[in-house]
Amino acid sequence: MNINAASPRYPQIKADVDRVEGFLADTSIAVWDSLLEYQKTRYITGHLGEIGVYKGKSATILAHHQCSGEELWLVDFSNFIDEAKINLASITPNEIRYIKQKSVELFRSPDLATHRRTFRWFHIDGEHTGQAVATDLAIAHELLADDGIICIDDFLNPAYPQISAATFAFLQAHRFELTLFACGYNKGYMVRPTYARHYLQMIRDTLAKELRARGLDNFTLWKTSPGADFDCWGIHFRYGDRDYRGLDSNPNEFC
Numbered sequence: 001m002n003i004n005a006a007s008p009r010y011p012q013i014k015a016d017v018d019r020v021e022g023f024l025a026d027t028s029i030a031v032w033d034s035l036l037e038y039q040k041t042r043y044i045t046g047h048l049g050e051i052g053v054y055k056g057k058s059a060t061i062l063a064h065h066q067c068s069g070e071e072l073w074l075v076d077f078s079n080f081i082d083e084a085k086i087n088l089a090s091i092t093p094n095e096i097r098y099i100k101q102k103s104v105e106l107f108r109s110p111d112l113a114t115h116r117r118t119f120r121w122f123h124i125d126g127e128h129t130g131q132a133v134a135t136d137l138a139i140a141h142e143l144l145a146d147d148g149i150i151c152i153d154d155f156l157n158p159a160y161p162q163i164s165a166a167t168f169a170f171l172q173a174h175r176f177e178l179t180l181f182a183c184g185y186n187k188g189y190m191v192r193p194t195y196a197r198h199y200l201q202m203i204r205d206t207l208a209k210e211l212r213a214r215g216l217d218n219f220t221l222w223k224t225s226p227g228a229d230f231d232c233w234g235i236h237f238r239y240g241d242r243d244y245r246g247l248d249s250n251p252n253e254f255c
């Protein structure tokens, strides 16, 4: 793997993530790190959260990116979260809030009301039923700041069609509050509509370079439809020699 100096912290992050057993594609590790670094360049601050922690693999990336004054909420009802606590102990000097309960119980927590619209990142990777996804999306929607990202796991995974169905239903019901701007490697990425243009532009301008800087080359960034049709990038398998691929009718056109 050829990781260049454009991402000096990444080798340590990747090594720490690799040490933890769990579920996360290498491409998603690099995409998360690129998006979280991008948030820094735009002075986007806020809390970080995850429902479905298991042993703390994806949470390791969040812990690395947690800044002083930012809370990291990790929600999981199983005993696995105790292992996550051990695995994450040396990653961040900042305090992590381990919330050992079912995510639905967050609705009864006064912390939900006091933290509304303050999170810059929220990962949904808990119970994989459609009902649970709808619940977790509602929680993430409450907590998400104007410029933050919700990432949902197993989106467009044929093994879990209910996750995609529940996500599209939620997006349809909240079409002026959330929009999908990227998907790939079993993850869907959503933001507030008025901020989406910045993340869409970041993907067009720099994501390929950022992924290469993190040692990846087996990807293409697909934008196969005009924005007025569906404004979303696909992060997918390599297409010929292209880092970027546009419309089917003209792969050099991105709109």
Ligand SMILES: C[S@@+](CC[C@H](N)C(=O)[O-])C[C@H]1O[C@@H](n2cnc3c(N)ncnc32)[C@H](O)[C@@H]1O
Binding pocket: 021, 022, 023, 024, 051, 052, 053, 054, 055, 056, 057, 058, 059, 075, 076, 077, 078, 080, 101, 102, 103, 104, 125, 126, 127, 128, 132
């Ligand atoms: C696929 S694993 C999460 C993987 C993890 N993000 C990683 O990086 O490896 C799903 C986790 O969700 C937890 N979980 C399932 N249902 C849940 C619920 N209703 N509330 C909170 N956690 C839940 C499980 O205990 C399990 O640890």
